[in-house]
Amino acid sequence: MSKKAGGTKIQQIFVNLPVKDLDQSMNFFEKIGFTFNPQFTNESAACMVMNEHIYSMLQLEDHFKTFTNKRIIDADKGTEAIFSLSVSSREEVDELVEKAFQAGGKPSTEPQDHGFMYQRGFQDLDGHLWEVFYMDMNAVN
Template sequence: MHKQIIFNLPVRDMDTSKAFFSALGFSFDPAMSSDSAAYMAIVDGSIHAMLMTHDFFGSFTNKPVVQALEANEVIICLSCESPQEVDSLIARAAAAGARIPHPPEDHGFMYDQGFEDLDGHLWNLVWAAPQG
């Protein structure tokens, strides 16, 4: 059984991207990082992202690297513990330079909002009411 999720994201500027995600509260493991890649913990022990320079990311595929500011292939969705956590992360993302493409959506049983990171990758933050 798989116990971790690790996804790879191409970034234009490693230092700027690390500063952006650090402002959101994510941490980096220097032992698993280099000038070309940075191993970022999203949920300790289970969900990570490997930020990669475009050149390094491109070395793993013979397809062109999507320019996420121009096209999109995936939306990364993270669950939150409350609507307030959604709002807090959105505020921190905006303060760090993210684009906020739409206002929050409150469906009563679910609350969500998203942001576009500095490289154009889309992130959606969602809280869902516990079923009872």
């Protein structure tokens, strides 16, 4: 199912995130199962592949600043966004979040079970918030 936004079909998404230490961030996300596209990775930024349509550009803060006139928030003190990842089962929720904890991430919320939806959250090394959830569409009223 593809929907159009303003008449334009969105094909991919690239979420740009400022990071303090690119190597540490790449190592963290590799430990939880993501890969990097070396074609779009250098000493200032890395293209993290989440799947064939979803990517995150991890950028050193100084490099990230070249794309905006706004100040970068300290994600340990404030939140601008929560990045939600849908997975195929409750077990995958637990698996991904536990990998994040083992790689140095911190809990951000308590697990929530809404019957039709199960979710858990973690903070990455830079304090960005990630939510992993499974939604049983057969149980949605």
